[in-house]
Amino acid sequence: MNYKLVSTxxxxxxxxxxxxxxxxxxxxxxxxxxxxxxxxxxxxxxPNNFFEMGIAEQSSMSSVCGFAMEGFIPIYVNFSIFxxxxxxxxxxxxxxxxxxxxxxxSHPGMDNGPDGATHHALEDIAxxxxxxxxxxxxxxxxxxxxxxxxxxxKINGPVYIRTPRDTxxxxxxxxxxxxxGKAEILEDDGNDIAIIFEGSSSKxxxxxxxxLKELGYKNxxxxxxxxxxxxxxxxxxxxxRVKGIVTVENHNVSGGLNGVISEEIVKSKNNIIVxxxxxxxxxTESGKTSDVKKKYxxxxxxxxxxxxxxIKGL
Amino acid sequence: MNIEELxxxxxxxRKTIIEMIYKAKVGHPGGSxxxxxILNVLYNTRIDRSEENKDRLILSKGHVTPAxxxxxxxxxxxxxxxxxxxxxxxxxxxxxxxxxxxxxxxANTGLLGQGLSIGVGAALAKKLKNDNDHNVYVIIGxxxxxxxxxxxxxxxxxxxxxxxxxxxxxxxxxxxxxNCNEVMNLEPIHDRIKSFNWHIEEINGNDIEExxxxxxxxxxxxxxxxxxxxxxxxxxxxxxxENNPKWHSGGLNDEQYKKAIEELN
Numbered sequence: 001m002n003y004k005l006v007s008t009x010x011x012x013x014x015x016x017x018x019x020x021x022x023x024x025x026x027x028x029x030x031x032x033x034x035x036x037x038x039x040x041x042x043x044x045x046x047p048n049n050f051f052e053m054g055i056a057e058q059s060s061m062s063s064v065c066g067f068a069m070e071g072f073i074p075i076y077v078n079f080s081i082f083x084x085x086x087x088x089x090x091x092x093x094x095x096x097x098x099x100x101x102x103x104x105x106s107h108p109g110m111d112n113g114p115d116g117a118t119h120h121a122l123e124d125i126a127x128x129x130x131x132x133x134x135x136x137x138x139x140x141x142x143x144x145x146x147x148x149x150x151x152x153x154k155i156n157g158p159v160y161i162r163t164p165r166d167t168x169x170x171x172x173x174x175x176x177x178x179x180x181g182k183a184e185i186l187e188d189d190g191n192d193i194a195i196i197f198e199g200s201s202s203k204x205x206x207x208x209x210x211x212l213k214e215l216g217y218k219n220x221x222x223x224x225x226x227x228x229x230x231x232x233x234x235x236x237x238x239x240x241r242v243k244g245i246v247t248v249e250n251h252n253v254s255g256g257l258n259g260v261i262s263e264e265i266v267k268s269k270n271n272i273i274v275x276x277x278x279x280x281x282x283x284t285e286s287g288k289t290s291d292v293k294k295k296y297x298x299x300x301x302x303x304x305x306x307x308x309x310x311i312k313g314l
Numbered sequence: 315m316n317i318e319e320l321x322x323x324x325x326x327x328r329k330t331i332i333e334m335i336y337k338a339k340v341g342h343p344g345g346s347x348x349x350x351x352i353l354n355v356l357y358n359t360r361i362d363r364s365e366e367n368k369d370r371l372i373l374s375k376g377h378v379t380p381a382x383x384x385x386x387x388x389x390x391x392x393x394x395x396x397x398x399x400x401x402x403x404x405x406x407x408x409x410x411x412x413x414x415x416x417x418x419x420x421a422n423t424g425l426l427g428q429g430l431s432i433g434v435g436a437a438l439a440k441k442l443k444n445d446n447d448h449n450v451y452v453i454i455g456x457x458x459x460x461x462x463x464x465x466x467x468x469x470x471x472x473x474x475x476x477x478x479x480x481x482x483x484x485x486x487x488x489x490x491x492x493n494c495n496e497v498m499n500l501e502p503i504h505d506r507i508k509s510f511n512w513h514i515e516e517i518n519g520n521d522i523e524e525x526x527x528x529x530x531x532x533x534x535x536x537x538x539x540x541x542x543x544x545x546x547x548x549x550x551x552x553x554x555x556e557n558n559p560k561w562h563s564g565g566l567n568d569e570q571y572k573k574a575i576e577e578l579n
Contacts, residue, residue, distance in 0.1 A: 027439070027442070048442065049442070051438060053434075053466075053470055054466070054469065054470065054473075056463075056466035056467075056469070056470065058427075058428075058431070058462075058463045058466065059431040059434065059463050059466035059467045059470060060431075061431075062428045062429075062431030062432050062435070062463070062467075063431050063432065063434050063435030063438070063467075063470070064435060065421050065431075065432040065435060065436075066370075066372075066421075066431075066432045066433060066434060066435020066436030066437070066438070066439055066450070067435045067436070067438065067439045068435075069370065069420055069421060069432070069435075069436050069439070070435075070436055070439030070440060070443065070445075071366075071439075071443075072439050072442070074435070089425050089428075090425075090428055090431075090463075092425075093422055093423075093425050093428055096412075096414075096422045097413055097414070097421050097422040098414060
């Protein structure tokens with residue numbers, strides 16, 4: 001792994017510019033946060049295809065329906081909390097119409113540390129995945145983001161792409177592939193624990209995996225990538241092989257990654273323990289992002305703790 | 315289509331609305347009857363759906379599907395027999411518009427306040443692809459104007475000078491509870507919309523001739539989006555429904571049905 005830490009957010013504009021070269025019918029929608037989500041770089045290169053709708057998230061979200069109706073592929077880029085929570089009924093209605101649009105949510109989970117609880121999107125996976133027709137992707141670095149957006153543009157329907165704002169390790173090279181409904185086994189040392197993470201918690205999951213390795217445990221590290229549809233086949237296979245699963249997410253543990261995996265385990269009929277690392281039914285607070293994550297339950301130490309609880313039968 | 319023919323169509327549509335709601339035992343007769351003349355004129359004289367680039371109509375007050383479906387039946391988009399299935403299981407005729415079931419529906423609406431924003435997106439998209447021959451029509455309700463999102467979209471429409479965006483406000487002045495302006499006052503609505511920098515017109519929205527005239531008049535406005543306050547009567551055409559908030563939603567018994575059809579004949 002290249003352990004250089006980079007914010008995926010910084011690449012959103014570049015990825016959109018690259019996509020526009022192949023897909024002439026892309027339009028990017030903004031609600032006055034282009035410089036924060038880097039869609040301003042797209043606006044500079046393709047000003048005609050960039051639409052500023054003002055700090056009016058609900059209207060911005062509904063406007064994508066109009067663009068899609070006319071044959072464009074609108075991409076609404078904003079903070080995760082706005083692009084799912086603020087606009088939830090507008091998003092739901094757009095999905096009900098099954099328009100071909102994409103939303104990109106930056107600043108997911110606690111990635112917007114200093115802004116505090118109001119801006120911490122700890123519910124966006126839950127809010128998006130529960131809507132029919134919706135596909136949900138969680139890329140973990142800028143290279144995976146590019147592959148993920150490319151994949152999203154192959155889908156004729158709504159896709160939510162959740163992009164880290166905090167700095168994260170670069171886990172993929174430029175030519176990485178991304179397939180809907182397929183998870184990625186990043187490391188496979190053995191069948192003790194399967195550590196499964198969503199993109200914005202890769203650092204904590206990876207470091208937890210390394211600490212457990214030093215302690216002599218042989219685990220698997222899984223990048224889930226596609227929250228919906230989920231890789232049922234892999235989860236099913238894992239659940240019959242490993243001693244337990246630890247899910248790691250920059251999200252409320254209810255309704256998010258842990259929720260998804262638990263639902264799959266129930267369906268698999270394999271009796272396996274699933275423990276969660278993430279935020280447990282609480283609002284958070286302002287602070288340095290790494291401090292907030294640590295205080296509210298997302299850390300490599302928690303990954304180790306939960307894995308050891310399973311191994312020791314606690 | 316001449317005025318006499320259009321008037322006859324409104325009559326037919328009103329009867330179909332009553333028929334549909336009577337059979338379903340549920341629906342929104344009041345608002346369907348108030349906006350039907352606008353839908354009639356738009357679909358029969360304005361909306362070109364023959365090409366890939368076409369006019370759009372966003373029925374933001376989505377609960378008035380009986381009005382939409384009565385026109386669709388006449389245009390042949392739905393079968394006459396389907397009218398009997400309105401709001402019933404396995405029907406294409408949903409309580410609120412569903413484009414997945416009927417392709418002539420442009421967008422799913424009914425969660426109030428969202429349609430005008432959809433119209434803004436479509437109007438911008440038409441500009442971007444240089445489709446200068448088609449308009450985007452949006453029909454909104456007065457109670458719906460209490461939604462904040464409407465005012466977001468009003469700002470956006472004016473900001474982008476969307477002269478291809480035409481809004482009809484079905485101003486029947488009654489919402490579910492009663493007098494719309496007592497629920498939350500919209501007045502002075504004319505001044506308010508004007509201050510948002512839209513071109514504004516005010517007509518009798520149940521008068522076919524006035525609807526035709528205003529559409530012709532606003533064609534020459536090229537620098538602003540257009541907002542038409544269409545003063546209408548809720549339940550228009552059925553005496554016991556007119557201006558009676560009780561008929562915002564609900565079904566008709568046999569006697570009411572008979573009386574309504576008699577009056578509409």
